Amino acid sequence: MNAYQPNPAEHAFLLFDVLRAHERLAKLPAMAEHADTGLLTQVIAEAGKFVGEVIAPLNREGDEVGARWHDGQVTMPPGFRDAYQAFWQAGWPSLACATEHGGQGLPTVVEAVLHEMLNAANHGWTMAPGLLHGAYECLRHHGSAELQARYLEKLATGEWLATMCLTEPHAGSDLGLVRTKAAPLANGRYALSGTKIFISGGEHDLSDNIVHLVLARLPDAPPGPKGLSLFLVAKFDENGQRSAVFCERIEEKMGLHGSPTCVLRFDEAEASIVGEPGKGLNAMFVMMNAARLLVGLQGIGLLDAAWQKAHAYAQERRQMRAPGSASRSGEADLIGLHPAIQRILHTQRAWIDAGRVIAYRTALELDTQKHHPDGARREAAARWCSLVTPVLKSAWTEQAFSGASACLQVFGGHGYVREWGIEQHVRDARVAMIYEGTNEIQAIDLLVRKTLPDGGAALQALLADLGQDLRDPRAIDALAQLQHLVRDGLLPRTRQADAPDLPYRLADDFLRALALLLMAWAWDRIATAKRPEPHVQEAQNAFWRWVWPEFQLRQGILETTLADPLR
CATH class of the missing domain: 1.10.540.10 (Acyl-CoA dehydrogenase/oxidase, N-terminal domain)
Incomplete structure (x- = not known):
């Protein structure tokens, strides 16, 4: 189990x-x-x-x-x-x-x-x-x-592991507040001084070396994010000497006990600059964007692990007879036959399978963006990755937590004790909604940074791309609704000066609506393939019956907020 x-x-x-x-x-x-x-x-x-x-x-x-x-x-x-x-x-x-x-x-x-x-x-x-x-x-x-x-080569093969050192005690999501200093040295390198927190794998015994990528500020750097540069300092330098990087402690956490979340102190640690001075965030975003896709995959994987446990338990646990079960059936008292349990399990499968389709399509688009011979196709792939990655990260990490909690419910009181292992998934999943940019920041990134600046052009192109694949009239109608809302409501209303915070009020519901539309696209694609396993059909039915109605709810919230932001 x-x-x-x-x-x-x-x-x-x-x-x-x-x-x-x-x-x-x-x-x-x-x-x-x-x-x-x-x-x-x-x-x-x-x-x-x-x-x-x-x-x-x-x-x-x-x-x-x-x-x-x-x-x-x-x-x-x-x-x-x-x-x-x-x-x-x-x-x-x-x-x-x-x-x-x-x-x-x-x-x-x-x-x-x-x-x-x-x-x-x-x-x-x-x-x-x-x-x-x-x-x-x-x-x-x-x-x-x-x-x-x-x-x-050491990183490509995994012989050495790596960290991403961004956060400081006073600087979490606002990286412009980073204070770690980088002082130039006579040998062309830099001495890093400062403290970083929440550093996953900042110290461990898994590999023989750890490569730290660190955001810091040069002496003449301007304030804010544009003043940040990126530096590399390894746990052991090229001479095999221990660098002046010290793990002061590891955090006591709600979950992820097997991963050390470290407080690292850089005490004039000798480092090399990565990229150009003042362009550290540009270099670091390559790493952050890759991490955000992987966090979305974390959500899918954790939800699948929780579903596996709950599904197996529901096939063994016997309680009262399920409604409508034939009295002659020797398995009529399995809790997996109860509609309430079936709803929980089929709903999680709806999220898992749709999430996989969206995540795997995103990974395919990453290779298309790198390697396709046609420039227009590379541009379309970059657009998909830019818009869909924050949706994956936010929506599927949220579902990993709420869905794992729902799977715990299948176990009743047994789920609340450690013996069955389901409570660990609930604890472990919670942090994914926070790191690599909180889910609220993902929503702001999607709407404020990636949709509004170009007048919705990239988003409308993505929606048109989705529309070419849609066959289900429910999904086609929803696509038209979202296109209309963006074109005739969101874009003109957010250009008005009376509600400068309006996009930020809309961001979470907007991301959620797009996530549900992507799920509809995914299930439309799955429906075109033939497969005998009954759980696929059950999950598809669960999506349209229990998940999909939320789209109209989010659409209604967006329309109401656009009409009266202060109501």
């Missing part, structure tokens, strides 16, 4: 039968050799085997024992280091990295499937390699030749 088990066939169905991933990849010259369903299916199956046999069994003990701090050093839970060493030596971190850096050059979507499985199996353990690909891409695009020569 406590160990999640991947089901590679479910991922393969959505990738190949629904999204036709192999056909999309065949159009990309750099990926054409990998557009082989047999190859990709085999990789996903092997990933599922590794995750199920090596990573999932460590989840319970990782939560109960947790990471331990002593005198500046962190010891990870039993089995974590051995599992990580097996992980990187088997080549799993390098799936989507370039071959010239020690990677395998496989499609990004394969890495996405792997990370969904990993987070479902053991969220705490997976926090360690979760930033690897983002750090790799950051250095690949912004690092000097010297930094790339020293660190790229």
Whole structure:
């Protein structure tokens, strides 16, 4: 009951039968050799085997024992280091990295499937390699030749792990308040001084080195975010000497006990600059955007793990006879036959399957953005990723928490005790709504930064793209409603000066409405593929019956707020 088990066939169905991933990849010259369903299916199956046999069994003990701090050093839970060493030596971190850096050059979507499985199996353990690909891409695009020569292969293969050091005690979401200082040194490097908090994996014993990417401010830098630069300092420098980076403590948290959340002090730690001075956020956003997609996948994976436990329990737990069950049935008292339990379980499956379609499409678009020979197609892919990533991060992490709580309800009182393992998912899932930009910030990013500045052009192009695939009249009508609301309500109303905070009032409901429309698109696509498993049809029915009505609710809230922002 406590160990999640991947089901590679479910991922393969959505990738190949629904999204036709192999056909999309065949159009990309750099990926054409990998557009082989047999190859990709085999990789996903092997990933599922590794995750199920090596990573999932460590989840319970990782939560109960947790990471331990002593005198500046962190010891990870039993089995974590051995599992990580097996992980990187088997080549799993390098799936989507370039071959010239020690990677395998496989499609990004394969890495996405792997990370969904990993987070479902053991969220705490997976926090360690979760930033690897983002750090790799950051250095690949912004690092000097010297930094790339020293660190790229180590990060691509996962031999060394990485952190993202942004937050300070006084500077959370507002990075313009960062105070960590970078003083130039005579050798062309910099001395970093300051304290960073909430640093996932800032200190541990999983890998032989840790590469810290740190936002800091040069002496002549202007205030605010434009004054920030990005620096790299490793736990051990090129001479094998310990850098002046100290872990002062790890946080005692609600969940994620297997992941050390560190307070790091940089005491004139010698560092190298990454990219140009004053453009640290530009370099860091490469890493942050990759992390946000992975956090969306965390939500999907955690929800799937909770659903697996609740579904298995509902097939075994016997209580009163289910309404309408035949008296001759020996299984009529299984709680899985009760409508209330079926509603909980089918609703979570509706979110899981739709979320996978949207997330896997986003991963495919990332490769399209990089490799497609047609500029217009690359632009469309970039548009999809820009607009859909904050929706994935926000909506599916929120559902991971609320859905895991609903799955706990299936267990009744047993769910509230540790024996069954479901309460850990509720605790672990909560933080995903906060880190990598809170869900409220994701909504502001979507509406205020990505929709309004271009007059809604990018959003309307995305909606038109979705409309080409829609067949269900409910989804088609909803698409037209949202297009009309943006064109004739949201855009003209937010240009008026009497309510400057209006976009911020609309942002959360706007994101949620778009999330539901994307789900409708996903289920429309799933409906075009044939599959015998009954739970797919049950989840589809659950979406239209219990999830979809929220779209009209959000649409109504948006219209009411636009008409009278102060009401």
